[in-house]
Amino acid sequence: MEKITGEFHRELEAAAASIRRANAVVVLTGAGVSAESGLPTFRSGQDGMWQTEDVRNFAYPDGYRRNAARAWEWYAHRAAAAARAMPNAAHHALADLERRVREFLLITQNIDGLHQRAGSRTVLELHGNLLRTRCFGCETLGTWPEPLTAPVCESCGGLRRPDVVFFQEDLPVRAMARAQAAALDCDVLISVGTSNVVWPAAEIPQYALSGGAEVLIVNTEMRGQPEGNHVSHLHGPAGEVLPRLLELAWPQS
Secondary structure, eight states, X not given: OOOSSHHHHHHHHHHHHHHHHOSEEEEEEOHHHHHTTTOOOSSOSTTOTTSSSOHHHHSSHHHHHHTHHHHHHHHHHHHHHHHHOOOOHHHHHHHHHHTTSSEXXXXXXXXXXXXXXXXOOSEEEXXXXXXXXXXXXXXXXXXXXXXXXXXXXXTTSOBEEEEEOOTTSOXXXXXXXXXXXXXXXXXXXXXXXXXXXXXXXXXXXXXXXHTTOEEEEEESOOTTOOOSTTEEEEESOHHHHHHHHHHHHSTTO
């Protein structure tokens, strides 16, 4: 993280003041937040989840069906890893922030449930939740069985899958509508650990800007991020930047 001195400190103070004044805050989180808990990001770096597997075999509906037994086991392993992971300082800071502002919505692209485990209550999951399973046919939800058995739905005999959004599938319409409306009406949007280049989730900060909100980008990589007079780039790990922001916003707490 950049040293908390000089210009960067002034940027943090200005961002903290915006948060403190805000009546409505929206947070958008991405894989960078989970990475600080030891979970791999989508495909970047040596720990990217698709470095050793072909995404077409597991993360597309047709590919999943063709490789159902192996894909089911692969996702079950990832679900177990997510369940073992612990929320980090960024997760806890966002749960604390929710308790301090009047209106709050946390929109996450992550599928690991760590925000809820940290204490966040108002969480909108755009990409589903890896800790749940769902039937391709009847849509019945469930949990991963122990011990792991065949991916057969007990309700209809159909094929079970993780309750996440695959490639070639649309994000939940109602969830996206709620996210867009909240972003349009908020005073501050904080984008954390996401590149903001993958649509349609990437349009959420644009909705906030069009509604006149301040947008705070907290990330270790700023290439491709939104720019503008109402955008602040706070370069650094979320687990360091977010707690510091809350300390500056509410120094007496």
